[in-house]
Amino acid sequence: MKWIPSVPLETLRGWERAYSDVVFAIGNFDGVHLGHQALLRAARERADELGCRSGILTFAPHPRRYFAGPETKPFLLTRGVDERAALLEATGQADVMLELQFDLELSSVQAEDFAQDILAHHIGIKHILAGPDFRFGNRRGGDMLQLGRWGQELSFGVSAVPLRHDDAEGGVISSSRVRQALVDGDIETANRLLGRPWSAGGTVERGDQIGRTMGFPTANLNWPALQLRPQYGVYAGWAAIDGADERLPAVSYLGTRPTVDGVEERFEVHLLDWSGDIYGAEVKFWFQSFIHPDLEFKGLDALKVQIQQDCDEARRRLAAAA
CATH class of the missing domain: 2.40.30.30 (Riboflavin kinase-like)
Structure with a gap:
């Protein structure tokens, strides 16, 4: 997997459809749990159908950490971006990982501009997949329904992948649920949700x-x-x-x-x-x-x-x- 780390918006604006042959799964992927892995498999399957590469579009630092500031209580499920990249690569589902630098400039981009300028023009995505609850843009102003409409106008595909549920106890598998299990000392549940x-x-x-x-x-x-x-x-x-x-x-x-x-x-x-x-x-x-x-x-x-x-x-x- 080729990893392009921490790309600032200034650099991104110099690209023109740089990854037009890539189907991207987008998200923060904190912990790379079973839900994330299901999303990556779906991206790989769609890429194979379209005869192109499979990729990951993510952010660093984690938006929650950026907004909370340096004094926020640690919450990441990995040591940092290096371990996250290693875990993502270990899934074997992605050929490339594009990591956008999350800062004031990127967080100020409106949802429609993120879809039109960043996704369609600069990155040039072929297709993008995320969970149905994915939000993006300034103040989390964009959702998957809007992204689907913009995708039709801008000629890229959009798929909302159903959330993965825990086979043992039910409920959606999420990074927040893994964190709570760890805080509770429930290692068995955390490991089950992570798949490792x-x-x-x-x-x-x-x-x-x-x-x-x-x-x-x-x-x-x-x-x-x-x-x-x-x-x-x-x-x-x-x-x-x-x-x-x-x-x-x-x-x-x-x-x-x-x-x-x-x-x-x-x-x-x-x-x-x-x-x-x-x-x-x-x-x-x-x-x-x-x-x-x-x-x-x-x-x-x-x-x-x-x-x-x-x-x-x-x-x-x-x-x-x-």
């Missing part, structure tokens, strides 16, 4: 060695700045070091460590039945299930007993999942 285990990761930094002194060394990671925090607590899951294919059984902790009077947030990953020096390495953790919320214990001895119980429980759950 949710993950987070970062570079291993030197911590205060408390876990090591108790016999449970941890990889101390900074939680990705833009990524949503799930419920604080302990999780069973799998980890990989420096992008290796091998996934190691692991248990993670996200919280403030109240037992040792902690204040700052910590994200720690303990690799089960593995040892080695990984300072400076990149570690990624896939969340399999929620074991318990963040707890405060009367001392390190009680904490050590609980950590051992958490490791045993993580082994049991991971073995059952495998």
